[in-house]
Amino acid sequence: MGTSRRAAAVLTTLVVAAVGVGLWWTFGRDDPDRDCAGLRGDERIRTVLAFDWRSDLPCGDLAGRLRGATTGDRPGVHTVEQARAMRGVVLALADREDHHVHPDVRRPLAEALADYASDTHAVLSLVDAGDTTHAGSSDGARQDGQGVHFSVDRGELVRALRGLSEDPTAYALLRTADLRRAAAGFAAVGPNPPDAEIENQVGRAAMPAGAFDAIADDVLRGRGADSRREWQSEALSRLRASEGDPPPDYSADPAGHLAAACLARVDPEDTSGVVQLQRQTVDLLNRWSEASRANLDPHRLGVLGDRALNTAHAGSQEARKALG
Numbered sequence: 275m276g277t278s279r280r281a282a283a284v285l286t287t288l289v290v291a292a293v294g295v296g297l298w299w300t301f302g303r304d305d306p307d308r309d310c311a312g313l314r315g316d317e318r319i320r321t322v323l324a325f326d327w328r329s330d331l332p333c334g335d336l337a338g339r340l341r342g343a344t345t346g347d348r349p350g351v352h353t354v355e356q357a358r359a360m361r362g363v364v365l366a367l368a369d370r371e372d373h374h375v376h377p378d379v380r381r382p383l384a385e386a387l388a389d390y391a392s393d394t395h396a397v398l399s400l401v402d403a404g405d406t407t408h409a410g411s412s413d414g415a416r417q418d419g420q421g422v423h424f425s426v427d428r429g430e431l432v433r434a435l436r437g438l439s440e441d442p443t444a445y446a447l448l449r450t451a452d453l454r455r456a457a458a459g460f461a462a463v464g465p466n467p468p469d470a471e472i473e474n475q476v477g478r479a480a481m482p483a484g485a486f487d488a489i490a491d492d493v494l495r496g497r498g499a500d501s502r503r504e505w506q507s508e509a510l511s512r513l514r515a516s517e518g519d520p521p522p523d524y525s526a527d528p529a530g531h532l533a534a535a536c537l538a539r540v541d542p543e544d545t546s547g548v549v550q551l552q553r554q555t556v557d558l559l560n561r562w563s564e565a566s567r568a569n570l571d572p573h574r575l576g577v578l579g580d581r582a583l584n585t586a587h588a589g590s591q592e593a594r595k596a597l598g
Contacts (some may be wrong), residue, residue, distance in 0.1 A: 310336070310376040318362040337382035344386045357415035357424040360390055364426050367434035375437035384444035388451035393423045395455035397431050398482035429596035436489050436597055442505045446512030449486045453554065454533045456482065460562040461528035472578060480555040480582045484589025487552055492597050510542040524565040535561040555582040
């Protein structure tokens, strides 16, 4: 009997331990309160908020204060202090375990980060060396003739974007902001451009687009069918809604027209989901050629389109490496 009782006691202990592990796996790893506390306690976040930081800040208030510390009254215009603060926020987000970011933080910080689209687009494009050589500095913020900028390593930015993109609306905000930067690049191309200039714009547009493709894939990985459909439908609906009604004419707003033309092709009901976004740069190139009257011949468009797809694939692969 003694042996039986000891065996039963051991079995009970093992069952209790297994139940505890199961409960942690079910609830602990996706604990929003823990995610909030982890971000709030990050030393970089405390530095950004300075005297506005409190150990008991609710996550919604935390997000609002971070947005206030990183953005100003004029869209896309920032001080050096704000840019430095945004860099700190991005680095803190990038270091979140398993990309866990509190739900109350995702959308406000996506809105703030979208205000830095010129900087994030440059980092993701891997084209503008001037925006990446500062990534490893202790400051990471600088001012030049075009304004104030911040820089981080591309992998760090991808991981920060991934955490925010768990919210499909946040993903749509960030991807739309990047698309508009790509459209602005094409709109700035002059008449009769040399091939090298067009190829440069294709590369600048396609590398970030590929990164956003990889981020969406990572968000959807491991989700059930219903959850996948819900995220895709919401993200695609938000992207489509960003096109404007009606979209602007090319003569009045070239960049706005090109971005809207791409977004108009997004179909939230398409069962292919985010796959349709993988031709984003090809759509942008074709619409630019037509609207700007560049009139590239079909063969040249085909060659550039293949280059866009290959570059987007490279951007996607680089992002996947960063996400692990």
